Amino acid sequence: MQQRIESIARALHLAEEQRVPLPPLSETYEELTAEQAYAIQSAWLDIKRRERPVRLVGHKIGLTSLAMQQLLGIDQPDYGFLLDSMMTAPGSAVRRADFIAPRIEPEIAFWLSSDLRGPGVTIENVLAATRGVSAALELVDSRIRDWRIKLVDTIADNASSARVIVSERIVDPAEIDLVAESVTLLRNDERVGTGTGAAVLNHPASAVAWLANRLADFGVALRAGQLILPGAMCSAVNVDAGATYRANFAHLGEVAIHFI
Numbered sequence: 001m002q003q004r005i006e007s008i009a010r011a012l013h014l015a016e017e018q019r020v021p022l023p024p025l026s027e028t029y030e031e032l033t034a035e036q037a038y039a040i041q042s043a044w045l046d047i048k049r050r051e052r053p054v055r056l057v058g059h060k061i062g063l064t065s066l067a068m069q070q071l072l073g074i075d076q077p078d079y080g081f082l083l084d085s086m087m088t089a090p091g092s093a094v095r096r097a098d099f100i101a102p103r104i105e106p107e108i109a110f111w112l113s114s115d116l117r118g119p120g121v122t123i124e125n126v127l128a129a130t131r132g133v134s135a136a137l138e139l140v141d142s143r144i145r146d147w148r149i150k151l152v153d154t155i156a157d158n159a160s161s162a163r164v165i166v167s168e169r170i171v172d173p174a175e176i177d178l179v180a181e182s183v184t185l186l187r188n189d190e191r192v193g194t195g196t197g198a199a200v201l202n203h204p205a206s207a208v209a210w211l212a213n214r215l216a217d218f219g220v221a222l223r224a225g226q227l228i229l230p231g232a233m234c235s236a237v238n239v240d241a242g243a244t245y246r247a248n249f250a251h252l253g254e255v256a257i258h259f260i
Contacts, residue, residue, distance in 0.1 A: 001036070004029075005036065005039050005040050005043050006043050008025065008029070008040050008043075008156065009040050009041075009043035009044040009046075009047055009063055009156075010047060012040070012044055012143050012156065012158075013044055013047050013048070015100075015143040015162065016100075016141075016143050018106065019035070019097075019098070019099065019100050020100075020234060021100050021142065021144055021145040021146070022030040022040075022143060022144055022145060023144075023145055024056070024144050024145065024148045024149065024150065024153050025037075025040075025152060025153050025156055026149075026150040026151075026152050026153050027148075032152045032156075033152065034151060034152060034155055036152070037151075037152040037153075037155035037156040038155055038156075038157065040155075040156040041080060041081070041129065041155060041156055041157075041158050041211075044158060045081055045158075046127055046247050047116075048083065052085075054080070054083045054084060054085050055084040056083060056226075057082050057083060057084050057086075057087065057226065057227055057229050058081075058082040058197050058226040058227030058229070059079055059081060059140065059211060059226065059228055059229070060079060060080050060081075060082055060159055060164075060228075060229040061077050061078070061079050061159075061207045061208070061210070061211050061228070061229060061230050061231050062077060062078050062079065062080065062140075062154065062159040062160065062161075062231060063076075063077045063154070063159075064077045064199075064200045064201050064207050064230065064231030064232070065199055065200075065232065066233070072111055072149075072150055072151050072154075073151075074151050074175055075199070076210070077207060077210060077211075077231065078151065078154060078155050078159050079159055079211050079214065079215075080155075080160075080161045081158060081161075082161065082164055082209065082227060082229070082250075086161065086163050086164050086228060087163075087164055087166070088139075088163045088164065088165045088257065089166035090165050090166070090167055090255045090257065091254060091256055091257070091258075092165070092257060092258070093258045093259070093260050094139075094163070094201030094257060094258070094260070095259070095260055096240070096241035096259045096260065097161050097237060097241070099139070099141045099162060099239070100141055100142065100143065101141060101142055101146070101147060101238075102139055102140070102141045102162060102204035102235055102238075102239040103138070103139070103140050103141070103236035103237060103238055103256070104137055104138070104185075104236060104239055104245050105135070105137070105138055105140065105185070105193075105232035105233070105234065105235070105236040105237070106135075106136070106185050106193070106195070106232065106233050106234065106255075107136045107200075107229050107230065107232055107233060107250075108133050108134075108135070108136065108178060108181060108197060108200070108204045108230060108233070108248035108249075109133060109134040109135070109136035109164075109166045109167075109195045109227055109228070109229055109254065110126070110130050110133055110173075110204070110205070110208055110227070110228040110229075111130065111131050111132045111133070111134065111170060111225075111226075111227060112129050112130060112131065112222060112223065112224050112225065112226050112228065113129060113130065113131035113224055113225075113228075114128075114129045114224045115129070115135060115221050115222065115223055115224055116129050116208070116209075116212040116221060116222040117212065117216060117221035117222070117259065118209075118212045118214070118215065118216030118221075119131065119213050119216045120213070121209045121212040121213050121216075122209055123203055123205040123206055123209055125148065125208060125209065125212075126205040126206075126208045126209050126212070127173050127174070127205055129222075129224075130173050130205075130208075131170070132170030132171055132172055132173065133171055133173050133176075133178065133204075133252065133253075134166050134167045134168075134169060134170050134171070134248075134252060135166070135167040135172070135183075135247055135249045135252040135253050135254060135255040136164065136165065136166045136167065136229060136255060137164075137165040137247050137255055137256075137257055138161065138163070138164055138165075138196070138229055138232070139162045139163035139164070139165070139239070139257070140160045140161060140236055141160065141162035142154075142157060142160050142162075143157050144157055146245070159253075160215055163259045164227070164229065165255055165256075166189060166255065167252065167253055167254070167255040169240075169252070169253050171251065171252055173205075176251045176252070177197075178196070178197045178203060178204050178205060179196065179197045179198045179202070179203050179204075180196055180197065181196060181197045181249060181250055181251060181252065182194070182195070182196045182249070183196070183212055183233050183234070183247050183248045183249045183250070184247070184248045185237060185242050185245065185247050186245065186246045186247075186248065187211075187237065187240070187244075187245055188243055188244055192237045193234035193235060193237055194234055195232075195233035195234035196233060197219055197233065199231075199232070199233050199234065200230050200231040200232070200233060201230075201231065204231070207230035207231050208228050208230050209224070211228065216241070230253065231241070239259055240259065241259050241260060242259065242260070243258075243259055244256055244257070244258045244259075245257055245258075245259075
């Protein structure tokens with residue numbers, strides 16, 4: 001099985017680099033389990049580390065909305081890794097052709113000031129360990145053809161993550177209501193999405209707590225200084241070349257990215 005895990009991880013890596021998607025793993029390997037999919041994700045991270053100097057800067061959480069969980073027939077989120085090579089400065093111009101089928105979604109980014117180690121991590125623990133939150137956009141992309149994904153597909157594919165755009169403005173989480181914090185997603189001047197923090201497991205910090213407790217099963221903690229993306233506040237929107245995407249938050253401000 002380890003040889004197959006390495007082979008699938010290598011195939012995902014080539015799919016990303018060559019921008020040629022794979023058939024759904026869930027169809028090619030019908031017996032693939034979630035645990036094996038996470039092993040593939042870990043093997044892919046090892047490949048990236050071997051090929052060039054990259055640094056783990058945090059984690060992302062996906063499938064935090066009830067609608068997405070129901071669509072995939074699951075009852076919990078998934079997660080992936082964030083590398084320094086995935087970080088993109090706000091206001092940058094990014095090539096649409098560098099991706100396969102990119103979509104973009106607004107999130108509330110958490111910056112940790114102390115470690116979080118499960119089990120038993122609560123929302124209160126997360127907020128106490130958070131030095132600040134920021135407006136963020138996550139660019140997701142599927143190395144699986146036509147986004148025909150099931151749970152094992154997106155887990156193996158690093159939770160479909162591609163790039164992260166985070167505002168430089170950091171706000172003390174005690175200063176805002178994270179559940180009520182609202183966002184409007186714009187494509188140029190067209191409103192293409194709206195949402196609040198409540199869309200993320202009813203509280204964005206709840207998603208961070210879930211991740212800390214989930215990683216505890218593997219003896220892994222969330223570390224001080226890491227960036228955590230807790231999940232989308234509204235549905236992801238397809239990305240078009242020539243368009244600028246802006247997330248306007250009620251209290252966190254704005255973050256934007258342009259595609260060429």
